Amino acid sequence: MxxxxxxxxxxxRPEVEDKPTFNExxxxxxxxxxxxxxxxHIKDELDxxxxxxxxxxxxxxxSCGASVxxxxxxxxxxxxxxxxxxxxxxxxxxxxxIIRDLVVExxxxxxxxxxxxxxxxxxxxxSVDEGEYLQTPEELADYKQFSMCINCxxxxxxxxxxxxxxxxxxxxxxALAQRYNLDSRDEGAGERLTxxxxxxxxxxxxxxxECSRACPKGVDPAGAIQRYKVTAxxxxxxxxxxxxxxx
Amino acid sequence: xxxxxxxLYKPKVPLLWWLSKPSYTAFVLRExxxxxxxxxxxxxLLLALAVGAGEAEYRRFLDLSANxxxxxxxxxxxxxxxxxxxxxxxxxxxxxxxxxRGRRVPGPLLTASIYVAWLVVSAFLAWLVVG
Numbered sequence: 512m513x514x515x516x517x518x519x520x521x522x523x524r525p526e527v528e529d530k531p532t533f534n535e536x537x538x539x540x541x542x543x544x545x546x547x548x549x550x551x552h553i554k555d556e557l558d559x560x561x562x563x564x565x566x567x568x569x570x571x572x573x574s575c576g577a578s579v580x581x582x583x584x585x586x587x588x589x590x591x592x593x594x595x596x597x598x599x600x601x602x603x604x605x606x607x608x609i610i611r612d613l614v615v616e617x618x619x620x621x622x623x624x625x626x627x628x629x630x631x632x633x634x635x636x637x638s639v640d641e642g643e644y645l646q647t648p649e650e651l652a653d654y655k656q657f658s659m660c661i662n663c664x665x666x667x668x669x670x671x672x673x674x675x676x677x678x679x680x681x682x683x684x685x686a687l688a689q690r691y692n693l694d695s696r697d698e699g700a701g702e703r704l705t706x707x708x709x710x711x712x713x714x715x716x717x718x719x720x721e722c723s724r725a726c727p728k729g730v731d732p733a734g735a736i737q738r739y740k741v742t743a744x745x746x747x748x749x750x751x752x753x754x755x756x757x758x
Numbered sequence: 759x760x761x762x763x764x765x766l767y768k769p770k771v772p773l774l775w776w777l778s779k780p781s782y783t784a785f786v787l788r789e790x791x792x793x794x795x796x797x798x799x800x801x802x803l804l805l806a807l808a809v810g811a812g813e814a815e816y817r818r819f820l821d822l823s824a825n826x827x828x829x830x831x832x833x834x835x836x837x838x839x840x841x842x843x844x845x846x847x848x849x850x851x852x853x854x855x856x857x858x859r860g861r862r863v864p865g866p867l868l869t870a871s872i873y874v875a876w877l878v879v880s881a882f883l884a885w886l887v888v889g
Contacts, residue, residue, distance in 0.1 A: 523767050525765035525766075525767070526765075529767075530767060531767060581778065581779075605769065606769075606771075608766040608767065608768045608769075609766065609767040609768075609769070610762070610766060616766055649860070671771070671775055671776070671782060671785075674771045674775065675771055717785070717789065718785075718849065718853075719781070719782065719785045720781070720785070720849065720852070721779070721781055721782070721785075723852070724781065731852065733852060734852040734853065737849075737852055737853030737854075738853060738854070738855060740853075741853070741854075
């Protein structure tokens with residue numbers, strides 16, 4: 512195994528250039544080094560001007576998403592040895608505006624996330640004296656998979672629909688909506704229907720399935736979206752056939 | 759804030775984005791296969807109309823179908839319809855949650871059951887035509 516590997520890192524410094532370029536850096540190739548460790552080595556030893564996001568280094572915080580050799584990855588969970596002998600191409604996540612180097616702009620997602628109301632909605636809160644909202648293991652299993660999302664944006668980066676039309680609510684936001692829709696303690700499915708059952712909601716999804724392949728936490732947002740299509744279609748049909756039965 | 763927004767770099771999706779990954783290409787081919795599915799529906803409707811219009815019309819339809827161009831089109835359409843069906847079936851467990859006695863049917867079992875149903879229906883149709 513060689514002792515160095517070349518990283519080709521995308522740079523975008525808006526004060527000096529009008530489109531991204533690449534800088535090359537040689538970093539130590541160590542068995543236990545992730546791509547993030549390689550970038551930290553650049554930042555500490557070679558070029559302190561490089562900008563990128565990271566925090567936990569253990570695949571929990573979802574900050575260090577970037578494109579590695581054209582594929583969306585968590586930099587902390589992607590190892591340099593898997594790309595030996597290199598070079599490794601590191602770019603910002605695709606489909607997002609770039610602020611600087613590997614840092615992308617996520618405000619669009621933040622608006623979409625709050626729009627799907629990812630919290631427990633109750634028609635009437637039960638008082639603390641009445642105790643907890645109990646849930647069986649089976650009821651937990653219904654939504655647990657979707658609760659694993661860490662908002663890392665790898666799914667949006669992998670989704671060609673979002674790349675072509677950013678109005679699409681997108682994989683993570685819909686999966687998180689489903690996380691609450693399928694929770695036995697939640698009563699807000701009707702409120703979320705308005706945003707999810709619009710053309711830019713689930714119906715923009717053409718089931719490429721790449722979001723689920725890119726997801727580092729096994730959330731399967733593509734599955735969540737397809738299942739919600741059935742729910743939304745059933746709700747629409749019911750409101751058409753039984754208008755008096757709807758709220 | 760305005761300055762920050764003005765300096766964002768907004769990458770464009772290239773026209774040939776669907777050639778950048780095999781899974782994207784497979785998806786676009788799956789979308790394209792819908793055209794061939796539509797052609798088969800139209801072709802079968804025309805066949806049904808021809809059968810309904812009597813033997814002479816049916817013979818004319820068969821002669822027309824023997825045209826090399828139509829044979830080539832139908833061979834290509836058949837390949838695409840098979841691709842459409844196989845990819846559709848393989849994606850089913852992701853889109854459908856089926857429960858038996860309160861337990862979720864595992865994805866591979868669901869897929870296998872659809873293939874078995876497909877085989878049974880095909881065998882029945884083959885028996886109707888040949889047997």
